[in-house]
Amino acid sequence: MPTKPDLSKPPPATRAPGEPIVEITDLNVYFALRANATARLLGRSSGTVRAVDGVTLSLAPGEVLGLVGESGSGKSTLGRALLGLVPATSGSIRFHGKELTGLPESQLRPLRRQLQMVFQDPHASLNPSMTVGRAIGDALRIHKMYTTAEERRAAVGVALERVGLAPASRFIDKYPAELSGGQKQRAVIARAIVLEPELVVADEPISMLDMSVRAKILGLLDELRRDLGLTYVYITHDLASARFFCDRVAIMYLGKIVEIGPVGEIFENPRHPYTKALLGAVPDPDPSRTVARDLPRGEIPDAADPPLGCSFHPRCPAAFGPCGWEPRDVRMVLEQRWTIVPADHYAREAKLVHDGPRFASENAVDAASGSPGEVLELLEDERAARPADPLWKGVAGMSVSGRAVLMDMKPAVEPHLQQVPGSDVAVSCHLYHPPTGSDPAESNVAPT
């Protein structure tokens, strides 16, 4: 029996076990889009991108939380917001109970000794005109950790040997250009740990490295966690390394967490259709595995104009009635049709409707050169050709009205991250928490 969820409290899966060191509550990070010069003069904005959209989670000391998603999912922005590198639009980030959002840089800076970051590109994160020793020593100088240059140099040496750049005397006076990619990333990690931080945000730390070095750097991060008691936020699009390295994983799509839980459960029993798609897409070096890949259609939508309801619904193979269908989704289905039907059909049909944003209004598909009757005929023809397309589960009726085809869509309900009963996982999907009046049995894919 679907019951009305209590949305005032975050689902337990977003909370870390024990006393958290970081607590993020309902965090939003929006970026204003730059409009053209006239619009800016007139004070018009051309919209906002919700890079992080209502994220709640916490981190326990010593755990590795993975933020997994594709480019544009907001995972890096979330990581940066955590360190105050991008300002939060609203919501709260607490570090040991201390609120970080809204703090001026002068008060954030001392805190950054405890909050460090390792970036993706080791070639870009070291200053080419500073020796390794100076780059790492500078961090100590800025945070006034040792009084004399000798003490600092000794601490740098210890950090270098800790990350495997031993003997330190061989590396401390080298310039980044004299180091290989793996060695540079080790130096970047040394610069982070020399400050003895509690939390390290590692943003794709191995993705720019050669295959044979990735295992070494990931092994080093794992070792440091054990030896120094570090807590990590591991940002990646590589599911294989996330599975190996993380304790908990949050899967992100278009600024939102769509699924979160312990790594074992997420990988063995993925629930959200997006998580399933991601896992199915990972190429596996075992050639005996010949799984036919069902990939979600289309592309990640424009974050400045996200889909209604669940952001994933236009691409989701399991989407059904309440997922957020809109008339503009019809365009995607037609474009798919036009890559299949003969070229002369396309030439005729494409003229009937508008291109781009004029294709549909809020509740109708507008007719262009043709009559609305012809447009309706085209849509009916497409429905007859591919009746199982998830789009049609959201269409209650179509009728001609004026110069347009009125689309009667089933009401959209926005999904929320909710605990799956009997598990440690929370998922934001109507298949698991169907809104009243909807039936997940309608979906082409049964929930697991």
Next chain:
Amino acid sequence: MTEPVLDVSDLRVWYAGPNGPVRAVDGVSFALRPGEVLGLVGESGCGKSTLGRGLMGLTPRGSAVDGTVSFDGQDLLSMPKRERDRLRGAGMGLIFQEPMTRLDPLMRISAHFDEALKTHEKNLSKKEREARALEALRALGIPPTRFRNYPHEFSGGMRQRIMIALALALRPKFIIADEPTTALDVLVEAQILNILVEIRERFSPAILLITHNLGIVAEACDRVAVMYAGRIVEQGPVRDVFAAPAHPYTQALLRSTISLTTQELHSIAGAPPDLVAPPTGCRFHPRCPSAMQICPQVSPPKFGPHVAECWLLDSSLSESDAAPLDKQEVSVADEA
């Protein structure tokens, strides 16, 4: 058996470096039949991309190419430059890693196709050119409505599909895809791999897929060639090689790959050698866990069943040749 489209034998590509000639490709032989996909794998700096460039005749100034590359029965290396330029594009296509930097930002997609087709197929009419372009785009799932858009209006994955469509519109018999999915997200990467499978069924070109991702090789290739320090050290059907890798380098590469089933991390000690003065004998011997006395002295010949260059496969070695080699400890200092 059909005749190979491409037959490469003893190819060498050396180019000038500050400390002497760099032997980036040093005696490579392989053949590709129509519709076959050969995966070329190895760490960075093993000569994978140089091999691809060498086949295309796109090596930098000051480089020397030697050996034979027989394409469709003609020797590419001995033919005049102009004739070879004509074959490039029409006969052989190239797909690069970064689609954004390969498409002209000021040209519509339609203009890219028009230019390529005009250059190579002079007798096509404008209408035929457009039909050919649209056919290639449709095959890659790019809606015809986007034909007159500019490159910046597409996502990274779509741009890569447009690059592939551009190569396919000329109907080449042989395509080199150099890390075609490296900069892309998992889902987009999987889409491109699916597309490669479809292309084979529809157009059956021979494809040389250069990648460092062994997962991609397992999913998309028929055969695999493992390259180390300018040489192909092991070559054979993907299933055979991955099920029973014969060369210690192939074994180490497979072990160091992080996959969804990884329980423990493994890595290969050290880094690929400097190709100005590669190690004597077997080039992998300084990093090889099972190196023997003979390894630094004599280059290993090829041994079956799938071909690998490794002395371990020789059962007739004398006891002194097969004795383990004393090696120096490899430290992080030598890491890639």
